[in-house]
Amino acid sequence: MDNEEIKLLLVKYITREANDEEVEQVRLWVSAHPENEQYFAQLYETWQNMLYLQPDVVNQEKAFQKFSADNIPRETKYRTLKIWTKVAAAVTLFSVFTGLLLNHYAQNVQKVKQVAANNGGIKKIVLSDGTLVWLNAGSKLNYNTGFGKTNRTVYLEGEAFFEIAPGKKTIPFLVNTKNYTIRDIGTKFNLKAYPNDRFFETTVVKGEVAVEGNIDNNAHEMNRIYVKPHQVLRIYYPKPEEFSKPANKKDLDNLNEIQVMQIDSAKLDRYDGWKDDLLVFDGNTLDEISKVLERRYNVKIIMNDAGLQSIRYSGSFKNVTSINKVLELIKGNTPIDYSITGNTVNITKNNKN
Structure with a gap:
């Protein structure tokens, strides 16, 4: 692939518009070299951070200045020509990629809808495709006005219960959270991803969901996990100090502890009873x-x-x-x-x- 193809593929992947074949191409490119992974992780994080902004006017120049300041390494005043060349290349690459992302975001920012349930309340909504969503207290759900037509993707911060309406197989229902993406293969599931909780959790009441880590966090190497009816998937996050200073390799392997539990139907209300x-x-x-x-x-x-x-x-x-x-x-x-x-x-x- 040439540079132009890579740029377009990365933007399509990051903005959730890539098909299965393009997704695989991006994954191969990212895994081909550590620098590819680093570039991608930084770009993906930039996009995710923009998604969680309030849908106000985005100042593209300031956004890029902040991005480049955070990501372009600082050197001493005794820079060699080689270092200058690398920095210039990095600036150019980041400028092109972030420019594409910022333009994509700016074109769609006014089309983003947000529904929120404040602390002390629960909110029930019906999406345009007929999907029912209950939002628990302190939760936010973002989605584009193209939902149900060009995509069925929502962005969740907090907890929600989804009762998915039947839809076209070519347009899967996706729930993006900060660390994980959930693909619905069934009908009813609960999802908990509060930013101040130390775990991610999804419970399937009926149907099946697939969960995979986003590539911009430490869980991106996690294989896709399928959660079946009456199962709970819980993934614990490490504390910052645990991640930076693991005692040994075993501790490092257990930092993102993954549990899949089978539960009795009589105990499902522990996970979804809040909506009632x-x-x-x-x-x-x-x-x-x-x-x-x-x-x-x-x-x-x-x-x-x-x-x-x-x-x-x-x-x-x-x-x-x-x-x-x-x-x-x-x-x-x-x-x-x-x-x-x-x-x-x-x-x-x-x-x-």
């Missing part, structure tokens, strides 16, 4: 529970004791409108105390229990 105003905790830590409660009741929970955060709790709550009632029930089975001031909740350990 049901909260179900099955051995979750108080740290995990606190994040759910923050979004559900629009509060800020402070819990500084690490031992307290790791305490596990099981219980379910149906149509409970007050966080005070939830905390009272949790308090009855765990050694905690709490106080509420405005929308701030302080949870402390009760050593008397």
Whole structure:
């Protein structure tokens, strides 16, 4: 392939317009050389960052200045001709690629629609192809106005339950998150990808989904995983310090721990009950529970004791409108105390229990 073909292929792939054959060509090109992978990762990250911007006017010049400042290496004042040549080539390459991406984004930015469910609320929407989507508290769903015609791709930040409408086989339903892409092969599934959670999770109620890592993150070497009915796929993210300083190779291999669990149909409500105003905790830590409660009741929970955060709790709550009632029930089975001031909740350990 010549440079012009590569440029067009990369832009089509990054903007989700490439067909299966073109996708394979890009993957081969990226894997052919470390520099190819580096260029692609930086460009892909630029595009993803733009997608998560509010759909306002994009200043292309400023965007490129920021991009080149972040990605073109700084050298000492004693630059050799060879280094100057490489830097100039890098600037040219980044300029061409980012220019294409920015132009593509600028042409479509006014066509992006966003639906959001604020903390404390749940929102149900019907997409133009008939797909039903429930958005959990603190979630955002972006999609292009061409949805249902030229594509069936949405961008999720947070949690959503999808009931996919039948569509043309040539236009697959895709859900993009920051780290993973989910391809629907069935009808009903839950997807959880909050930015402040330490895991990605999808639960299939009916049908099947395929999950693969985006190439701009450390999961891109993950093979495509197929999740079948009544299965849960959970992928844990490493903490930054764990990723930068693994103790040994085994620890490094386990940084992105992948779990696929078969679950009984009676326990599905643990994963999708939220859309019916049901909260179900099955051995979750108080740290995990606190994040759910923050979004559900629009509060800020402070819990500084690490031992307290790791305490596990099981219980379910149906149509409970007050966080005070939830905390009272949790308090009855765990050694905690709490106080509420405005929308701030302080949870402390009760050593008397």
